[in-house]
Amino acid sequence: DIQMTQSPSSLSASVGDRVTITCRTSQNIVRYLNWYQQKPGKAPQLLISFASSLQSGVPSRFGGSGSGTDFTLTISSLQPEDFSTYYCQQSFSTPFTFGPGTKVDIK
């Protein structure tokens, strides 16, 4: 199975801050890396697919990069509605593993 790690596991930030979350995989997954946002009590929502492709309707302040085993989710200017938990997930091979999540809360 492909193991996923995320860092940090949590962070505190202010509105307007630039936030970077890192995801690392245990083997090369090319660019089969997706990012999801989950708010409490809600289903996850797809933000970015294939490492850097922004989903329709997702604000442009979200961006993704990386390939191989190292990937990054960046929020260029944090907004109040962005305080959530973020998960990376690989869709390279089954089982389609998720990272442990990064909780972004208000400083």
Add this chain to the structure above:
Amino acid sequence: QVQLVQSGAEVKKPGASVKVSCKASGYTFTNFYLHWVRQAPGQGLEWMGLINPSDSTTNYAQNFQGRVTMTRDTSTSTVYMELSSLRSDDTAVYYCSRGGEMSTDTPFDFWGQGILVTVSS
């Protein structure tokens, strides 16, 4: 619009089975894989497996092999997930989510609202 509507919450005793449903609408049901993902209270996301609604082929995560069965009913555009030999650590919210069109290496772009399954004596 694409919708995945899941059945209601369940409470089960240890050792029992639970069967939950996910009704799809707004797209061609047989063209897209459907996945099941669960989330224990306060924990992360765990992929359980997938079903191809076109031919009902399945792929289950090793952690659930022998305990999970995913089926579909094309007449109602519904997929089902049955988990047997329930334990307390199966208490979780169970989500169905839509995968790729004719491919598995794609993200999950739509999700059901989730079903809380509680296993308690």
